[in-house]
Amino acid sequence: xxxxxxxxxxxxxxxxxxxxxxxxxxxxxxxxxxxxxxxxxxxxxxxxxxxxxxxxxxxxxxxxxxxxxxxxxxxxxxxxxxxxxxxxxxxxxxxxxxxxxxxxxxxxxxxxxxxxxxxxxxxxxxxxxxxxxxxxxxxxxxxxxxxxxxxxxxxxxxxxxxxxxxxxxxxxxxxxxxxxxxxxxxxxxxxxxxxxxxxxxxxxxxxxxxxxxxxxxxxxxxxxxxxxxxxxxxxxxxxxxxxxxxxxxxxxxxxxxxxxxxxxxxxxxxxxxxxxxxxxxxxxxxxxxxx
Numbered sequence: 001x002x003x004x005x006x007x008x009x010x011x012x013x014x015x016x017x018x019x020x021x022x023x024x025x026x027x028x029x030x031x032x033x034x035x036x037x038x039x040x041x042x043x044x045x046x047x048x049x050x051x052x053x054x055x056x057x058x059x060x061x062x063x064x065x066x067x068x069x070x071x072x073x074x075x076x077x078x079x080x081x082x083x084x085x086x087x088x089x090x091x092x093x094x095x096x097x098x099x100x101x102x103x104x105x106x107x108x109x110x111x112x113x114x115x116x117x118x119x120x121x122x123x124x125x126x127x128x129x130x131x132x133x134x135x136x137x138x139x140x141x142x143x144x145x146x147x148x149x150x151x152x153x154x155x156x157x158x159x160x161x162x163x164x165x166x167x168x169x170x171x172x173x174x175x176x177x178x179x180x181x182x183x184x185x186x187x188x189x190x191x192x193x194x195x196x197x198x199x200x201x202x203x204x205x206x207x208x209x210x211x212x213x214x215x216x217x218x219x220x221x222x223x224x225x226x227x228x229x230x231x232x233x234x235x236x237x238x239x240x241x242x243x244x245x246x247x248x249x250x251x252x253x254x255x256x257x258x259x260x261x262x263x264x265x266x267x268x269x270x271x272x273x274x275x276x277x278x279x280x281x282x283x284x285x286x287x288x289x290x291x
Contacts, residue, residue, distance in 0.1 A: 020170035026086050031098065037090030042077025042274050045109035049079050049093060050102045052261035052269075054159070054215035054225075055119045059103045060273075061211050061256030062126050062133070067276065068252045071130045073109065078259045078273040120152045123208040133208045144202035147194075147209035155216055157183045158225075167226040181232065184220075188237050191217055195239035210247060215257075218244035255279055 018024045041047055046063070050056040066074035081087045081102050088100045097104035097117035105122050107114040107129075116125045124145075127134035135141045162180035165173055191213070194201060201209040216225075221240050223229035235241065247253055258270040258279070270278055 022168040023084075026083065026089075031094075031100065032089075033091040033094040034086060034089040035091070037087070037092055039090070039092035039096065039106075040077075040079055041108075042079075044075045044077050044274075045107060046074065046076035047079070047106040047108060048076050048260075049081050049096060049104045049106075050260045051081050051083055052257070052259060052263070053102065054155075054219060055101075056103045056260055057215040057257055058119045058212050059105065059122050059126075060259040061215070061253050062123055062208065064252035064256040064259075065211070065250075066126065066130050066132060069130075069132055071132065074126070074130060075276075076273070080260050080262070080271050082262075118152075120148055120212060123148065123212055127208050133206070133211070135202065135205065135207065140203055140205075144207045144209045147201040148212050150190075151209070151212040151216065154187050157187065158216055158220065162228075163226050166228055166231070185232060188217065188221070188232070188234070188240060191243075192237040192239045195243045200243070206247070210243075214244065214247045214253070218247060222248065 015029045019027055039047070039049060048059060048063070050059060052060075060078060063074050063076050081093065081104075083102060087093065088097075088102060093104065094100055096106055096115045099117060101117070103117075103119055103122060105116045105125070107116065107125075114125075116122045124134065135144055157180055162177070162184045165176040165180060169176070191201075198204070200206050201213060217240065219225045220232070221229070221234040221237055221244050223234070229235075258268055259273045260271065261269040262271060263269075273279075
């Protein structure tokens with residue numbers, strides 16, 4: 001069989017056709033809203049507009065951990081944003097996040113209302129607002145923020161790189177999959193070496209660095225992302241596995257994973273969260289389903 005013709009990029013790229021793949025219907029080279037739609041507002045000061053992807057889960061874990069510590073001001077409403085339907089391009093959402101990506105947070109606790117977008121920025125904002133999960137000692141704070149920004153810089157290689165070409169692209173491209181699989185395995189090795197010498201990423205304490213990294217790389221080694229566990233030989237990263245298991249057992253993490261979730265068993269999904277009692281209802285449903 002002859003090799004397919006090679007692609008020669010044009011002198012000037014023009015968007016004149018769909019790119020194909022799972023998310024082709026929402027990808028476009030321009031920003032801004034596509035339609036008018038106001039965002040709903042609940043009764044709590046913190047309004048979260050999100051979806052239960054790894055980036056969204058970072059923030060719901062943080063909020064549930066804050067509530068578990070007794071920070072009543074961290075009560076929140078979590079509204080589902082269906083990115084497959086393009087709800088992130090509604091005028092209300094774009095006003096909170098001009099980048100049209102989940103998650104987006106609106107803090108209405110006092111005038112003026114404060115918008116915060118990008119998951120790493122939201123974690124930092126909440127940590128500083130409530131004085132939790134971000135070390136105050138300068139060396140420990142630097143280590144925490146270094147790993148937080150490591151995740152922010154690394155995730156595009158895992159999600160938009162490896163995940164896209166391995167799971168979502170309209171055709172399998174050997175070069176692209178090999179390139180990003182190599183990088184993801186290098187990142188897993190970085191984590192494994194760090195976690196061989198430290199219980200958590202920033203040291204002995206659980207911080208926003210762990211909350212940021214766990215939904216992506218913890219999910220990867222537990223086989224929750226892209227059905228790629230065997231392909232990437234994730235069982236060989238023993239220290240990452242230990243860390244992922246320990247964090248996954250935290251009750252606040254278990255709750256945070258449920259919020260705005262639209263995949264998996266129905267009993268694991270809490271599509272919107274407006275009160276702590278919403279989890280009790282889901283637990284009762286889960287017990288009833290198993291009886």
